[in-house]
Amino acid sequence: MTIVLQDIRLAIIVNPDLPPGHLANTIAAISIGIGSAMPDLGNCRLTDSRQNTIDISSNRPVPILQADSRTIGALLLKALPKEEDRIVVPFPAFARSLHSYADYEAQFPERDLSDETIDGVGLAGAAKWVKSLTGSLRLLR
Template sequence: MLQDIRLAIIVNPELPPGHLANTIAAISIGIGSAMPDLGNRQLTDSRENTIDISSNRPVPILQADSQTIGALLLRALPKEERRIVVPFPAFARSMHSYADYEGQFPERDLSAETIDGIGLAGASKWVKSLTGSLKLLR
């Protein structure tokens, strides 16, 4: 099922370090919950210490400005089967509970919002077509 799956997280490198880390973490949780086979495994070492794995494939963190990320989101939508699209709109940062975010979301238009980051998971060809020209976050 996951043979041809590629991942990418794209974030705005101008975010402060704490916001950058939070954006990447939140997007990662969204991708993982939408496609649990990416990490839903455990490994046991020679001393019988068992851990939950982080990911069974690379997760490149790419960079783009918020305008490029917004355009990328619109190209990735509408979401199709076996394609994961997890945006992090900037307005989410001002919410102090998920209930507030969920309540406000239907009133928002993502095409008019600043998007701080986006996570993509899907067929390699699709993800590459959207991210092929982006650089790694440094």
């Protein structure tokens, strides 16, 4: 990946109408996807004055924004097709009904994301690109 890390901006957009547990799960799953696609966002350890070493959570802000599913789906389609220097991690609602990743992986090729309800999407890439997609969205409250 050829992204200049200083220019990276992150955003996670979720449907605020999801039940709290589903909301938390959606954000967590998207975060894992972004982190695995771009490990330099958090692959670091820090040691405090007592020599307690931790793995950091993130080396930059991760705003959680809100939008309804229709807006999230439209935003996802604008972000696609995915370019090499951009991370796009959607959470389609159908994934929640499946009980294993193998089932998700098997069903995904038969699905059309433009027809699916999207509960959330995570973006990482050049600040200008992320801002162009999320600039009008509000923080999740």
